[in-house]
Amino acid sequence: MxxxxxxxxxxxxxxxxxxxxxxxxxxxxxxVLRVAHITDVHLKDRFxxxxxxxxxxxxxxxxxxxxxxxxxxxxxxxxxxxxxxDTIYTQWKLTKDIMKAECSLPVHYxxxxxxxxxxxxxxxxxxxxxxxxxxxxxxxxxxxxxxxNGWKFIVLDSVHLDVDGTWYIGKLGDEQFNWLQTELQNAxxxxxxxxxxxxxxxxxxxxxxxxxxxxxxxxGGDMHTDNAKIIKLFYQHPNVKLCLSGHIHLRDKVVYNNVxxxxxxxxxxxxxxxxxxxxxxxxxxxxxxxDGSFDEQYVNYLx
Numbered sequence: 001m002x003x004x005x006x007x008x009x010x011x012x013x014x015x016x017x018x019x020x021x022x023x024x025x026x027x028x029x030x031x032v033l034r035v036a037h038i039t040d041v042h043l044k045d046r047f048x049x050x051x052x053x054x055x056x057x058x059x060x061x062x063x064x065x066x067x068x069x070x071x072x073x074x075x076x077x078x079x080x081x082x083x084x085x086d087t088i089y090t091q092w093k094l095t096k097d098i099m100k101a102e103c104s105l106p107v108h109y110x111x112x113x114x115x116x117x118x119x120x121x122x123x124x125x126x127x128x129x130x131x132x133x134x135x136x137x138x139x140x141x142x143x144x145x146x147x148x149n150g151w152k153f154i155v156l157d158s159v160h161l162d163v164d165g166t167w168y169i170g171k172l173g174d175e176q177f178n179w180l181q182t183e184l185q186n187a188x189x190x191x192x193x194x195x196x197x198x199x200x201x202x203x204x205x206x207x208x209x210x211x212x213x214x215x216x217x218x219x220g221g222d223m224h225t226d227n228a229k230i231i232k233l234f235y236q237h238p239n240v241k242l243c244l245s246g247h248i249h250l251r252d253k254v255v256y257n258n259v260x261x262x263x264x265x266x267x268x269x270x271x272x273x274x275x276x277x278x279x280x281x282x283x284x285x286x287x288x289x290x291d292g293s294f295d296e297q298y299v300n301y302l303x
Contacts, residue, residue, distance in 0.1 A: 029289040032149040036060045036105070037284035039073030039198070039246025040266035042114065043095050046078075047272035050098060052281070052302070056267050057102045059301035060283060067285070069148070070105050073246040073264070074112025074159075074198035078271075080133070081118055088117070092136045108146065109137045112198040112247065113159045113168050113221070130157075143176055145183050151288050152191050154183055158199040158224060158245075169220035170199035177229070184237045192292035193240045200245040201227050202261040205252050208277065222248065234259050241292055244284065249276035251298050265298060 038056070043049055060067060077091040099107065115133040130142055142157035157176060162169045172180065187193060195201070199221070206218045224230060234240040235257050242260050249266040262284065269281030280300040287295040 029291045029293060031065075031287050032290050033068050033151060033288040034063070034065055035194075035286045035288065036063070036067045036070045037073060037196075037244050037264045037286060038070060038267050039244075039264055039283075040075040040112065040249055040268055041072075041095075042075055042078045042266075042268040042271055043098070044078035044091055044272075045094060049078075049268065049272045050094060052272065053098060053267065054102050056281075056283060056301045057098070059299070061103070061105060063285060063299075067105060070103070070107040071153070071155075071196050071244065072107055072109045073196060073244065074110050075114040075246065075266075076109065076112065076133070076137075077115060079114045080116060081114070088132075092133075096136070108153070108155060108196075109139065110155045110196055110198055111139075111142050111157060111159060116159060116168075118161065118168070143179065147191075149288075150191060150290055152183075152187055152193045154180065154193060154195045156180070156195065156197040158197040158201075162220065167221065170197075170222070170224040171220075171226045172224075172230070177226070177233075180230075181233060184233065184240070187237070187239065189237075189239055191239060192288070193237070193242075194286075194288070195240065195243040197224070197243065197245050199224055199247045200261065200263050201230055201243050202254050202256060203245070203248060203252055203263050204254055205248045205250040205263060208250070231257065231259075239292065242286070242294055242296075244286075249279065251279045251282070253296075260294075260296075262296060267301075 041053060043053055076095055080088050111130055111133055116130050117128055143155055145154045158170050159168050160171050160173055201224045203223055206222050207216055240259055245263050248263050251265040252263045254261045264284035265279045265282050267283055270276040281302055282298050282300045285297050285299055
């Protein structure tokens with residue numbers, strides 16, 4: 001009995017340092033960036049939208065730790081397709097005036113479907129298509145990449161006309177896909193990558209329907225129609241870590257092949273008239289670390 005007790009004690013002596021070492025593990029990862037993701041502002045001088053947007057911007061800039069810069073996921077103005085040129089001008093002026101007066105952070109934009117004038121009656125006019133909004137945002141191209149603090153950010157142009165030219169769908173097109181492929185191939189394999197699009201590359205929100213009977217109907221404007229092709233490309237590049245989107249005005253998070261796809265609700269909620277289903281008006285906060293990991297949260301700025 002005494003011998004067993006002694007052996008047990010010896011075993012404990014050898015085990016204790018191992019357990020203590022495991023319990024005492026201290027993470028050495030370092031946060032290198034804090035990013036705010038705002039999307040679907042749909043700014044217009046109605047529904048109290050300007051004052052609420054200002055509140056959102058102030059709320060975002062009061063975060064602690066502080067936000068380093070903003071990713072704006074598109075649908076910046078309310079809706080260019082259904083407005084005349086004077087109203088469109090007013091919406092963009094309101095947007096730029098508020099951003100200049102109320103936001104001191106750098107902002108990187110992508111285009112949403114409501115930022116494009118595709119009305120059939122306006123073909124042939126200079127405002128038709130994406131160029132007008134690109135000029136407002138000083139974007140030389142609707143897709144681009146930037147590098148900050150060891151992370152690469154790829155901003156995609158996910159909104160394109162369908163084959164019949166009457167409505168939009170989510171896709172990249174051959175030229176942009178080839179560009180994306182080159183961007184990933186040329187990136188340092190050790191550099192983590194965050195991808196921003198307006199329309200989700202992958203989302204579960206399309207499964208939430210009130211009137212589903214025995215099947216779900218997913219529209220090409222609700223999610224990328226070329227997502228299988230994009231996901232296969234991402235699979236070849238494990239440094240793609242996170243994809244952010246908006247468009248649906250719902251908050252969801254899908255993890256597939258070690259890539260996290262987050263749809264970050266909408267600043268405007270249900271177009272400035274409350275919650276969109278169960279998702280309150282809000283924005284995303286993402287902490288990015290030097291080891292390629294991240295933390296994320298959705299923030300309701302109205303509470």
